[in-house]
Amino acid sequence: MSDPVLQIENLQTHFFTDRGQIPAVDGVTITVNKGEVVGIVGESGCGKSVTSLSVMKLVPNPPGKIVGGTIKFKGEDLVTANEKRMRDIRGNEIAMIFQEPMTSLNPVFTIGNQIGEAIRLHTKASKKQSRDRAIDMLKKVGIPRAEAIVDEYPHQLSGGMRQRVMIAMAMACNPELLIADEPTTALDVTIQAQILDLMRQLNREAQTAILLITHDLGVVAEMCHRVVVMYAGNVIEEGDVRTILKKPKHPYTKGLLNSLPKLEESQERLYSIPGNVPIPGSLTVGCRFAPRCDQATDLCRSEMPQLKAVGDNHFSRCWLSE
């Protein structure tokens, strides 16, 4: 593993609510290397967003709190970094874009103002300079009429355009790491294709490492070098794209892949994983996937397996993959 930008180790982020302590992220370990695109996949509620927010230290507190683990950004532990240092890092060294382009931009400020703000925060740019840079960025992310758009308000743009603006804003300070939390989920496929294309291009040109969060295995296949599969707050499998999508070890990953309808061939019936995604917090002993796993043994039900190497750069959290 060469030149890691981000090393998350055994991260535990819990929510302290009326209903008790909810371990939304419960021992997650992820590494992102320079220039690499790492995907996190998993179903709704498995802790993807909380992991990414933890990196930015933006988990709403209360009720959320990082209760354990370390997050090393270029060797510096962010968990113990103070707020001032975090403000320097946010938007400058690590940038983030979110799932909902419709609501992620402030409706009452112009596009130029919002991008310019990010620039001014981290550089000594004047108002004029930051505006010019904002226009450059808009052009770079492929927005037509950039000079006019800077002075418009978010509601005047379509969803795809807004996501481009978000990307422009994120990339404005040349971050080393871009965290993209389901950047295309809310978009139509044709627009999704445009955005993914744009991100790929940025990754290639600026060597920006990307932590891409998604629940769409197709997007993973198209974008990522490495994939982390999460289930109920844990990493359950990790490896490079090809391995995970072609030769998954964990029954959950396998099930997930099998349950997808295929575009190119018609299937009579889809495979389906029985049961439901567990309610976060309603954790039992043993493997968290055991209740839905058709190969579960007594061991699975009584003891939590560890994430173990099952091949070259391939890790799985399953008793059966030993």
Place this chain on the structure above:
Amino acid sequence: MTEELLVVKNLKKYYPITGGVLGGEVGVVKAVDDVSFAVKRGETLGLVGESGCGKSTTGRSLLRLIEPTAGEITFDGVNVTALSTDEMRKMRRDMQIVFQDPFASLNPRHNIEKILEEPLVVHKIGTSSERKKRVQEMLEVVGLSSYHARRYPHQFSGGQRQRIGIARALMLNPKLIVADEPVSALDVSIQSQVLNLMQDLQKEMGLTYLFIAHDLSVVRHISDRVGVMYLGRIVELTTSGQLYSNPLHPYTKALLSAVPTPDPDDVRERVILQGDVPSPANPPSGCTFHTRCPHVTEECRSTRPAFQDVGDGHFVACHLYKQ
């Protein structure tokens, strides 16, 4: 009995846009603009398209949950558009709808029993105990347990709620079910459960589906035939096999190529469309796709292409395939 359960001819739905100094009508949103298709008994017709292209409007117009602006809808030989409100209410026994949002489509203040019993009560079917019994049966049918009957919607997961939605639609033994994106809000592992359930039910009960979705692979999986919508119009309609192997309309092609597949070895050639879907309030002239089409010609800009059969029931609306 005709082969076609549902025939839609030249369906239009325009929403007025108000505004201006006096707040009057200043234009229309052409949500559905001259759509025609037919659904055969027992088949599943899929409708795909990007957000805002008029899929839901079409689906809801069929049941006259939205009054269509123009067009004729014939269901089981009856011209639905000509029915009075009261006749229409009775008609709805045979045509039902399942909604996209499993959280919004169940009244949070009613328990499951009440929700499922309601269609029977409305149509005065059975005695109270018969109705209760039917509720229990139907719960089993959709894979829930009868002890769930007394619980409230918020006590269920999304997938379970969607099953309840389906159960409600089935209570009256309808002939047609319009499924408006029934799996879009669900997680992948749950999505396959619901899709399987719907297929099973279709087989058992001989249902006919109009299945609306924006996910091409889902539509393709469940449908016998698929219609592709763009900006209020159907641009291509054919069997699902044909659609993938031989897409004709440039939009369909682009759509297919844009769908990411979980296969790292997939080396399809990507057609990345430029720009956004235009606003239905101000649709482009001629072929509405001409602003994004890679094969655009002068004709596309001026004349609307006819929606025609190019062989074997493969319909397409594109000037490239003129006969």
Place this chain on the structure above:
Amino acid sequence: GCSGSQTTQAPAEQPKTETPAATPAPEPAKSGPKQLIVGRGGDTVGLDPIAQTDGESFKVTENVFDTLVGYAEESTEVVPSLAEKWEISPDGLTYTFHLRSGVKFHDGTDFNAEAVKWNFERWSDKSHPQHNKEGFEYYNDMFGGYKGDENHVIKSVEAVDAQTVKFTLNRPLAPFIQNLGMSCFAIASPKAVQDMGPEKFNENPVGTGPFKFVEWKRNDTITLEKNPDYWNAGFPKLDKLVFKVIPENTARLTALTSGEIDMMDGVNPDDAQTVKDNKDLQLILRPSMNIGFVGFNVEKKPLDNPKVREALAYAINKPAIIEAFFAGLGQPAVNPMPPSIWGHNGNIKDREFSIDKAKQLLTEAGFPNGFKIKFWAMPVARPYMPDGVKIAEAIQQDLKKIGVEAEIVTMEWATYLEKTKAGEQEMFMLGWTGDNGDPDNFLATLLDKNNIGGNNRTRWANEDAHKLLMAAQSATTKEEREKLYLQVQELIFKDVPMVPLAHSTPALAAKANIINYKPHPKGSESLEKVDFQ
């Protein structure tokens, strides 16, 4: 002041200055203009005296205007004012006034016989260009209507020469001179009225009085300044006179205590002691010329039965009420007119408060268990009734003891007056402040059958009383009249159309260093003599 038609909140009426030998003033008259700020409860309605009927207006106009004749300090005895002397013809039909010479209006025009003539013509002639479209109420009342009306008293007003005016009457009117002293019959500058028109004049008065009008901030202050050319040499003493509205009695007292104002009327009876105890203040009592009463609408059952009325009279604990609500600043009333006026029947002894007597009478009248009745209570404080509703509540408590359930009814004041006049009420509260010190002004006004539908709200139509009252009106000698009035009062006491409650003594308070303030029984007075020690 009549019993109503205006809503002025503050008490204001009669004389007796209980001036404690003023302790050294905290604020000795500063060298500089002498300014007196008078706090009061309500704002002036208008400043054209003839168009007004309310005390708050007259309090100001009396300082700006003069009348032909005036009243002596603290009494209603007629004294010269703009007219130095006058003669009455033996038949009582011709009055000749000799006017003071050298008097000028504030606008510099001369006061003379023409001016007097002009004023009377304006008032009496409905077609006069400066006659108000609503008419002049007091003129109409006092002089039998307007020119051309059947009962109109004044036949003509002639300017004999510059300083002599002759009034010729259609018929004798005993209180003619007395009436001319009323604040409303003040002489205004004809030129000013003509120039401004009645509406504007109503806000910018020009008279001959001790003070000149300066400014009026509605609902807040009216400012007057010294008239240096005032005919009464040496007066006024003050340079500036400000009337300030502070509606709430307690708040007004606070303002006085804190030095914001120098003088105020409407001291709550309860606060009188507080004022007395404050060495910086003095309590001043206005001589009483009023009556507050509980009336019975004798047309309504069961009040048509004199026994019932008498029973109710027995049941009302007058002394306790006076003690509690007049705090010593009022005397129990026996008759509908105050003892300070001639003709008052002092021989009548009041009924003692007695529940037993009341019950017995009720039983005799056929109501052993009492009855239910509506009791209309005045919604506003008037000089003769500091707090109508509270007193009504006290009476309500009294009546409960004899089984009479009184339901208190209130409504806003104007409606109250209108409806009581129309006779809608059963039992009610009201009062009267004398206008001119004549018994007729009380007895006939309140209880003569001719005034039913007017101020006789008890609707008591007693023929005997009517005859006596009419006789008294046309009798010529005071002795004769007095005899008749004494009889009327006996009749009234026997038949109980009303229970006279109290003659209240309105209390005023002032800074201890204020001298020569003599409150007048009629409720308003000129402040020309007032000065700081």
Place this chain on the structure above:
Amino acid sequence: MALLSYSIRRIFMLIPVLLGMSIVVFSIIRAIPGDPALTILGEKASPKAIEDLREVLGLNNPWYIQYFDYLKQIITGDLGVSLHSGASITQEIGPYLAATTELTIVSMLFAVIIGVNAGILSAWKQNSWFDYCAMLIALIGVSMPIFWLGLMEQWFFAQELKWLPSVGRDNSRNPVEAITQFYILDTIMAGQWDQLWEVVKHLILPGVALGTIPMAIIARITRSSMLEVMRADYVRTARAKGLAQFWVVYKHALKNAMIPVLTVIGLQTGLLLGGAVLTETIFGWPGVGRYIFTAIGNRDYPVIQSGILVIATIFVLINLLVDLLYAYIDPRIKYR
């Protein structure tokens, strides 16, 4: 442009409301029992005189003629003549309106400055002791009967402690030369600093009494609106940019949170204008609320009618202003 068209549309929309208001006011007057002519002429008037005056006042016409006459009159800016004082209401109402407006503005400034900031701080430091205290105070504030608060203030600060004057607008010993009728302005313009101080002292008690309820309401709504906005995605975006919390709160969140707050401010300002009756009665404030209330007592119909209409019109205009302000703050609105 959009803003202009939006403004014009909003102004157009006022017309039916204003017409409706004039109808309501017109009918209220006619529904109040009693004959205006009788009120004018007083108790001793003859029936003939009353009939004459009814004719003069047009009271014998059918109601719709009367209404159109009335409408014509108010459209030309003529509010009629007070029956009580005989003065033109258009002129007479000016000083009252100014007095009320000055009091309202002062109270609102007090309410807005304290309320908004307390709300923001509460939301920012949610669940801190500051939050709890501020919100408890605000809750007590909204539960406070204004007339009781006024009385208590007057009793305590004016009567017992004698710190502040309890009635009126200025010190009558040193009265303000009214030019604009706004005493603060007048004294400043005249350079009368001692008078200004007096005016301010007179404003404190009624201002606080009147401002307390709006302050509490504003604080509460600001807090809840801020809390909602602070959960919004764009606030997270702003933080993800590395913006300091202070700016996140005061720039990104506040401008969005202001929209419901503005509504409340507008609404409350209007309510203060009309609801000042109680405060004005207690503090002897020569304002328009008391003007109308006294007029009801006097059955001075034209004053009641015009007074209510003027207040309601101002109220409507304030709300219009608030709507336009929204459009200014929130670019989305004008496109609706």
Place this chain on the structure above:
Amino acid sequence: MAETHVQTVTWKVKDEEVVSPWREAWRALRKNKLAMVGLAIILFFVAVAVFAPMIAPYPYDEGELVMKNKPPSGEHWFGTDYNGRDVFSRVVYGARISLWVGTFSVIGSVVAGTILGLLAGFYGKWIDTLISRIFDIMLAFPSILLAIAIVAILGPSLQNALLAIAIINIPTFGRLVRSRVLSLKEEEFVMAARAIGMKDSRIIMQHILPNSLAPIIVTGTMGIATAIIEAAALGFLGLGAQPPEPEWGKMLSDSRQYIQKAPWTVIFPGLSIMLTVLGFNLIGDGLRDALDPRMKN
């Protein structure tokens, strides 16, 4: 890759019991301490009102004038008023009036507002325009002024004050219901009800009304608080309750002239108004948090 230690927090899954939304709300409410304080205050005043004859040591409308304005003592806990009546007894009976006026005026406004709001929201078109305009016009008048005008028409009395307050608050509820109806009409479950062939009337009764109830209850509770203050204000201006009814606002205004000499006659009625109103506001706040999940955090 470092060995991951997994901490397992076990959270007991709540048993499969049936939790109706109302039960859920009640549970949330019960946990809200302030709301419970509010509830306690209201229950206290309700108890006082119901058992007034047993609690009050003296009749509220009888006193001895000699006992005028006596300070609080063992005999008269809150002292006596200007008529020598026991202030405590009057305050106790006053609870009846305030609660009665508050509750019934709000019930009146809610019923009228709901009917109008439903008509406007469900049928739209000119009915909506008409009703909405009427609401706009009513709301254009500051409420207290409108109430004063209405009482001026009807004549001052407690009943008329109640009516006036009910009338002025109709638009508040009408608009609320209308906006609820408008948004519920677009909800998928209403759409679903139409899809199974349900009649409008039944949709209103089964779906629209029950789902509008929560905000109506919240606003209604707060509305009671406002109505109590409004009634007291009218009483204060002499336009509400008539003597000797011991209405709190009226007691205040009747006694204000004695504020320096007998402050207790002003303090206690005022405090009672404030406490009652506070109680309703507290519970209203709590209900909003419990019933309106959007406000939860």
